Amino acid sequence: MSITEKNGLKINTKLFDFVNNEIIPGTNIKTEKFWNNFGNTVHELAPKNKELIQKREDIQKKIDEWHKKNKGKEFNKNEYLQFLKSISYIVEEKDDFNIETTNVDDEIAIIAGPQLVVPVDNARYALNAANARWGSLYDALYGTDVIPGDKGKGFNEERAQKVIVYVRKFLDESFPLDNGSWIKISEIKVKDNDIVFLEGKKEIYLKNKVQFIGYNGEKEKLTSVLLKNNNLHINIIIDPNHYIGKLDKASISDFIVESALSTIIDNEDSVAAVDAEDKIKCYRNWLGLMKGDLTTNMEKNGKKFVRKLNSDKTFISKDGKKITLHGRALLLNRNVGHLMTNPAILLKDGSEIPEGIMDAFMATLCALHDFKNKNNSRTGSVYIVKPKMHGPEEVAFTNTLFGKVEEALGIKKYSIKVGIMDEERRTTVNLKECIRQVKNRIVFINTGFLDRTGDEMHTSFEAGPMIFKGEMKKSTWLGTYENWNVDVGLSCGFSGKAQIGKGMWAMPDQMANMMDQKIGHPKSGANCAWVPSPTAATLHSMHYHKVNVFDEQNKIKSRSKAKLNDILEIPTADRPNWAIDDINHELENNAQGILGYVVRWVNQGVGCSKVPDINNVGLMEDRATLRISSQHIANWLHHGICKEDQVMEVMKKMAKIVDEQNKNDPAYQKMSDNFDKSVAFSAACDLVFKGRVQPSGYTEPLLHQKRLEKKAGN
Numbered sequence: 001m002s003i004t005e006k007n008g009l010k011i012n013t014k015l016f017d018f019v020n021n022e023i024i025p026g027t028n029i030k031t032e033k034f035w036n037n038f039g040n041t042v043h044e045l046a047p048k049n050k051e052l053i054q055k056r057e058d059i060q061k062k063i064d065e066w067h068k069k070n071k072g073k074e075f076n077k078n079e080y081l082q083f084l085k086s087i088s089y090i091v092e093e094k095d096d097f098n099i100e101t102t103n104v105d106d107e108i109a110i111i112a113g114p115q116l117v118v119p120v121d122n123a124r125y126a127l128n129a130a131n132a133r134w135g136s137l138y139d140a141l142y143g144t145d146v147i148p149g150d151k152g153k154g155f156n157e158e159r160a161q162k163v164i165v166y167v168r169k170f171l172d173e174s175f176p177l178d179n180g181s182w183i184k185i186s187e188i189k190v191k192d193n194d195i196v197f198l199e200g201k202k203e204i205y206l207k208n209k210v211q212f213i214g215y216n217g218e219k220e221k222l223t224s225v226l227l228k229n230n231n232l233h234i235n236i237i238i239d240p241n242h243y244i245g246k247l248d249k250a251s252i253s254d255f256i257v258e259s260a261l262s263t264i265i266d267n268e269d270s271v272a273a274v275d276a277e278d279k280i281k282c283y284r285n286w287l288g289l290m291k292g293d294l295t296t297n298m299e300k301n302g303k304k305f306v307r308k309l310n311s312d313k314t315f316i317s318k319d320g321k322k323i324t325l326h327g328r329a330l331l332l333n334r335n336v337g338h339l340m341t342n343p344a345i346l347l348k349d350g351s352e353i354p355e356g357i358m359d360a361f362m363a364t365l366c367a368l369h370d371f372k373n374k375n376n377s378r379t380g381s382v383y384i385v386k387p388k389m390h391g392p393e394e395v396a397f398t399n400t401l402f403g404k405v406e407e408a409l410g411i412k413k414y415s416i417k418v419g420i421m422d423e424e425r426r427t428t429v430n431l432k433e434c435i436r437q438v439k440n441r442i443v444f445i446n447t448g449f450l451d452r453t454g455d456e457m458h459t460s461f462e463a464g465p466m467i468f469k470g471e472m473k474k475s476t477w478l479g480t481y482e483n484w485n486v487d488v489g490l491s492c493g494f495s496g497k498a499q500i501g502k503g504m505w506a507m508p509d510q511m512a513n514m515m516d517q518k519i520g521h522p523k524s525g526a527n528c529a530w531v532p533s534p535t536a537a538t539l540h541s542m543h544y545h546k547v548n549v550f551d552e553q554n555k556i557k558s559r560s561k562a563k564l565n566d567i568l569e570i571p572t573a574d575r576p577n578w579a580i581d582d583i584n585h586e587l588e589n590n591a592q593g594i595l596g597y598v599v600r601w602v603n604q605g606v607g608c609s610k611v612p613d614i615n616n617v618g619l620m621e622d623r624a625t626l627r628i629s630s631q632h633i634a635n636w637l638h639h640g641i642c643k644e645d646q647v648m649e650v651m652k653k654m655a656k657i658v659d660e661q662n663k664n665d666p667a668y669q670k671m672s673d674n675f676d677k678s679v680a681f682s683a684a685c686d687l688v689f690k691g692r693v694q695p696s697g698y699t700e701p702l703l704h705q706k707r708l709e710k711k712a713g714n
Contacts (some may be wrong), residue, residue: 007039007690009353010346012276019365023287025293027368029409034365037408042358043178044355045401046347049338049354052397056390056696059426062087077565084568090429091392097492101417103379107330108443108499111231112527112549113261115501115535119270119608120282120335123296124307125389128534130289131310132260133329134235135297135538138163138244139254144511146539152428160247167255174229174545175211180204186249187236190219193318195227213317214323226315229545232258233325235313260537262499263287263329265590267359268336268387269451270608272359272601274704275711276344279358287366289331292375309375330383331376332419332444333367335359337388338397343708352455357401359385364416365404371411380412381574383443385419388698389434391426396437397498419444419499423486423624424452424696425459429567431488446501446528449478454627455674457635458697464572465639468586471634476569484562486525495553504530506620508610511539522547525556534618554582583642584650589614590629591647591654595671595684597621598659602670602680602706612661626687626699634691646700654680679710 001417002013004633034062066083070076084090089411109111120131140146141163150371171182180199194214197204198573206212206227213233217223225236239245242253265286267273273282288294295308304588317323334461335358341352367382369375386398402416418441422428427434434440449472456477457466472478481501489500502521505514514531521529526580527549531537596611621624637644655671662668671681683706687699694701 005081006035007459008043008348009035009039012344014277015344016139016285018280023285023362023365026372026559027365029365029368034408038361038440041361041404041408042345042353043347045397045404046354048397048400049357050694052338052390052394054697055393055710059087059314060696063459064462072693073461075570077568081568084429089391089426090564091433093430093432094436097436097439099435099442099497101440101442102676103381104158104413104417104443104497105377105379105381106231106332107261108383109497111261112522113232114259114531114540115499115528115542116260116263116537117266117270117504117530117532118263118536120265120267120285120333121271121278121607122271123285123294124298125287126285126289127294127296127307127309127705129260129263129265130328130331132263132428132534132537133258133310133327134256134313135259135534135541136539137234137255137257137542138165140511140535140538141166144539144583145509145536146512146515148512154565155243157247160244164244164248170542170545175205175227175234176206177204184249188222188225188250188252189234190215190222190318195225195318212318214317216315224315227593230548232541232544234258257538257541258281259541260329260531260534262332262591264332264334264385264530266334267363268334272605272607272703272707274707275342277340277360278605279344280656281365283362286333286363287369290368290370290376291364292370292373303363326378328376329590332383332385333359333363334385334387334419335363335649337386338394338700339695340704341386345647356386360401360405360416361408364409366410368409368411371415376471379463381415381417381443383417383419385421385444387426388424388696389420389525390424390696391430391435392433395420395434397428399438399441402441407425417441417443419446421446421448421451423448423450424455425567428452428481428484429564431485432492435488435492439492442498444499444528445485445489445541446499446526446530447482447503449457449473449503450624450628452481454624454697457631458694460570460572461631461638461692463570465641466635467571467573467630468582469590472571475571476566477571479561480566482524484564484567486556487559487561490525490553490557495550499528500526500553502526502529504620505532505536505540507617507624508532508536508620509618511536515539515542519543519547522549523552525549527553570621578641580651583636584646585614587633587636587642587647588654589648589689590633591650591684592658593619593621593629594626594687595655595658595681597626598687598703599662599668599671599680601703602683604667605707605711623699623703627697630687630691630699631697633688634697637689638692644689648685649654651681651688653683655684679706682706 003010004013004016064627116129118125147162168182184199185197211227213228214226222238227234237254238251239253240251245253295306298307312327313325315323336355340355341354342355345353346410416439522543531540598608600609608622610618659670659672671678686702
């Protein structure tokens with residue numbers, strides 16, 4: 001491996017050349033100056049980064065000792081609370097304040113809608129996600145189980161008619177007509193700067209006339225109509241020659257709806273990036289998105305084509321002026337957290353660079369291209385979502401880091417905006433003080449059930465055996481945590497300025513269930529919520545037409561606030577007897593998820609997978625789901641609910657099932673052919689059997705070690 005030395009850094013030469021030859025040209029940044037500033041900042045901040053990670057360990061040891069000392073006693077929550085304050089796990093909450101972030105794009109500040117999360121290392125996925133700003137409602141409904149029944153082969157006219165009726169009912173609710181129904185209209189035209197719907201010869205108008213925004217075509221012969229509700233647009237396509245338009249009374253062939261308003265381009269949980277080669281791939285795709293020139297070669301139904309970023313959409317306003325709407329989702333970049341280091345760059349002392357510092361520099365350096373072309377942000381901002389921070393001190397460190405990056409690159413202070421992932425308990429209980437540390441750059445907070453549950457279990461590992469994984473969603477701490485996050489965000493002035501987000505729908509094949517359940521997210525006051533696909537984003541967008549999130553936020557402001565005491569309700573099991581069948585079923589379910597995800601991560605470098613669970617339901621698995629499953633088994637082992645040989649037997653049994661599930665993948669390498677020599681199987685076992693001693697229960701250190709081992713040919 002070739003190394004280039006610069007300002008005390010030993011940089012992988014391919015990474016060095018990539019930065020110099022691909023990122024920097026066109027930014028007005030001098031190469032020599034960049035590497036000098038970069039090296040100085042890295043060496044200044046790396047020791048502090050290391051110190052913060054050590055502090056996590058020190059605090060965790062104190063919590064472990066407290067639980068051990070109080071084992072067998074009745075749990076006294078007040079004593080526990082005072083103890084957590086005494087070790088600075090919970091800090092003093094100061095006066096109320098409002099965030100002061102400026103230059104925030106509308107997609108974050110004033111438009112509520114779905115948010116996609118997509119791995120940055122896959123150009124096709126990244127482009128699809130960026131282009132998911134607009135989606136076909138007809139396609140999303142026709143192709144999923146929201147419309148019951150089998151699609152069959154070829155075009156199913158009966159199913160298409162059901163889709164048309166479904167959408168018309170939705171329109172009657174979200175865009176009601178005055179004295180009429182969308183189901184009965186036969187023609188649409190523009191008359192006297194207003195939209196007119198005909199039912200035979202009867203003229204019907206929108207109840208709320210301001211919902212009509214614009215159109216394309218001639219007033220008497222429209223090709224599309226643009227409507228708006230709750231700040232979201234719907235483009236009605238009119239084409240009497242289209243095969244769907246021919247079925248429709250009003251010749252409507254589709255409804256193209258604003259879907260994924262924002263997308264998190266992910267460098268963290270959904271990717272497997274362990275060295276310079278992997279990081280270059282990630283940074284190159286982000287660079288292409290920031291320049292606006294990312295492309296990928298595609299083949300569909302035997303036809304080859306090039307996928308690229310969608311262009312903006314144009315319309316004629318009702319008073320004859322041109323309207324331009326953004327054609328792509330607003331892109332945020334999720335960096336890695338403070339824990340991980342990467343061998344792509346070595347410091348003066350020979351240690352690896354903190355990967356989060358490297359990510360912050362590279363993500364922002366790439367975004368300098370966007371500052372010029374406004375392909376993504378129209379306000380001159382770059383949005384970095386920062387995961388897995390533990391408490392205000394670590395958030396303050398991120399603020400310092402971003403400030404140093406701005407100085408080094410010569411850009412305006414607070415150009416780098418930050419999103420706080422509220423997924424560690426120490427951040428949850430101190431959320432207000434975490435937000436205070438970045439009050440001039442905060443644009444996003446969200447809840448993440450999976451990582452947050454993993455941290456809940458690891459933090460309270462010594463408190464006792466945890467309840468079954470499926471019971472976690474009903475636990476006191478979780479419901480309180482979800483409300484607490486919204487309460488704190490609103491009290492800090494987020495409404496109309498920043499996003500309050502909710503977590504992922506993890507079952508991409510179960511869209512009917514999603515439509516039933518995920519409306520709860522906008523009703524909870526969340527102005528964005530995560531979805532696993534562009535199709536899911538299109539469907540979930542309907543919820544934001546039905547629910548005005550900002551109205552909900554105003555109602556929530558007056559409710560009783562979530563209580564800290566309830567967040568500290570530890571989810572330990574109090575049942576006296578554990579049925580062996582129940583234990584084995586839980587172990588098998590956890591083991592299947594672990595193995596199904598890890599085998600692709602380690603062997604193929606796939607960071608996000610749809611893995612069938614024990615009931616053969618496909619679940620989106622990433623490192624967050626892996627953390628909860630591995631910590632759960634590790635906790636049960638620690639407290640004697642199960643034995644090592646029992647768990648190993650389950651792991652081998654489920655490995656064979658996972659091998660069978662992947663038999664049609666030509667790149668798949670079986671684990672069960674030789675358990676002793678399978679790097680993937682050993683990685684999965686280590687995550688469980690060494691789970692107790694993993695920092696905060698994170699899976700990354702072991703995964704990275706095993707992936708590097710696999711890449712080295714072992």
